Amino acid sequence: MPGTGNTLALWEFLAALAAEDLTAARAVEPHLDAAAILAQAGVELPAGITWGVFAAESSGTRLDAKPSNDGDAWLLSGTKPWCSLAAQLDHAVVTAHVDGGRRAFAVDLTQPAVTVEPAEWISRGLAAVPSGPVSFQQAGATPVGGTDWYLHRPGFAWGGIGVAACWFGGAVGLFRTLRAAATSRTPDQLALAWLGEADRLLAAGADVLAAAAAAVDDGAAGAVQAHRVRGQIAAICSRILEICGHALGPAPMVWDEQHARRAADLSIYLRQHHAARDDAALGAMVLEQPEPAW
Numbered sequence: 001m002p003g004t005g006n007t008l009a010l011w012e013f014l015a016a017l018a019a020e021d022l023t024a025a026r027a028v029e030p031h032l033d034a035a036a037i038l039a040q041a042g043v044e045l046p047a048g049i050t051w052g053v054f055a056a057e058s059s060g061t062r063l064d065a066k067p068s069n070d071g072d073a074w075l076l077s078g079t080k081p082w083c084s085l086a087a088q089l090d091h092a093v094v095t096a097h098v099d100g101g102r103r104a105f106a107v108d109l110t111q112p113a114v115t116v117e118p119a120e121w122i123s124r125g126l127a128a129v130p131s132g133p134v135s136f137q138q139a140g141a142t143p144v145g146g147t148d149w150y151l152h153r154p155g156f157a158w159g160g161i162g163v164a165a166c167w168f169g170g171a172v173g174l175f176r177t178l179r180a181a182a183t184s185r186t187p188d189q190l191a192l193a194w195l196g197e198a199d200r201l202l203a204a205g206a207d208v209l210a211a212a213a214a215a216v217d218d219g220a221a222g223a224v225q226a227h228r229v230r231g232q233i234a235a236i237c238s239r240i241l242e243i244c245g246h247a248l249g250p251a252p253m254v255w256d257e258q259h260a261r262r263a264a265d266l267s268i269y270l271r272q273h274h275a276a277r278d279d280a281a282l283g284a285m286v287l288e289q290p291e292p293a294w
Contacts, residue, residue, distance in 0.1 A: 008213035011165035018169025022265035056082035065096035104150035105141035113139035125268030157226035170266035
């Protein structure tokens with residue numbers, strides 16, 4: 001669990017998994033995040049059940065939660081977008097609108113009131129992780145934390161950095177291909193420069209993640225640090241994708257299935273970072289700080 005003294009080990013595991021297979025990491029990371037969310041809320045995680053986390057919002061879709069008539073349970077009605085692997089999961093932590101804000105709920109996805117909608121998932125990246133809409137028709141749900149607890153708990157920021165650890169692992173996988181190519185023939189100055197830059201970027205990314213893990217375990221990491229880390233790691237990954245394109249040319253993208261899939265997977269996975277919009281959110285947080293950090 002993040003924040004319990006072994007956060008770096010958790011993120012190293014996610015990065016190591018992603019370096020081998022980003023699709024596997026994309027499936028495992030939400031399950032571990034759900035386990036952490038439930039633990040932070042004081043809810044025991046049942047054994048032998050696969051979990052996801054469905055917290056995305058989009059225009060034109062809305063999921064509402066209301067107490068049942070007898071007051072003993074909550075009922076979800078509406079549609080939730082971007083529900084990864086919903087048809088393969090048992091349960092999920094799902095956010096829904098309630099009076100006064102949003103709230104997280106634990107939901108059994110196998111109940112008849114939950115319908116995984118057909119999704120035209122044509123993505124070449126993360127092709128095995130369809131992320132379409134799910135409809136809820138008075139589906140039973142159990143609250144996880146209070147209103148707006150999900151978004152304001154420290155673990156929200158920690159989970160976001162865990163995703164960045166997966167991005168970082170994908171870039172490590174690309175670097176290994178880049179290095180292998182440089183050893184297969186005598187590299188020229190450009191090949192050496194690209195390899196050196198990629199190594200330097202990964203070293204910086206590893207330091208950023210290690211420092212963030214220490215801050216999480218010290219209880220000192222919040223939204224500002226999460227935005228900084230995610231932005232830094234996303235920029236590193238984007239540059240390494242570019243370096244591989246320049247250094248390796250088209251051959252591995254058309255002949256090397258593992259490399260081509262890794263590059264496509266990482267390109268899609270990185271879109272969980274919202275580029276300049278996330279930097280704008282960070283800028284707003286910087287202005288809210290009573291004293292400048294630098």
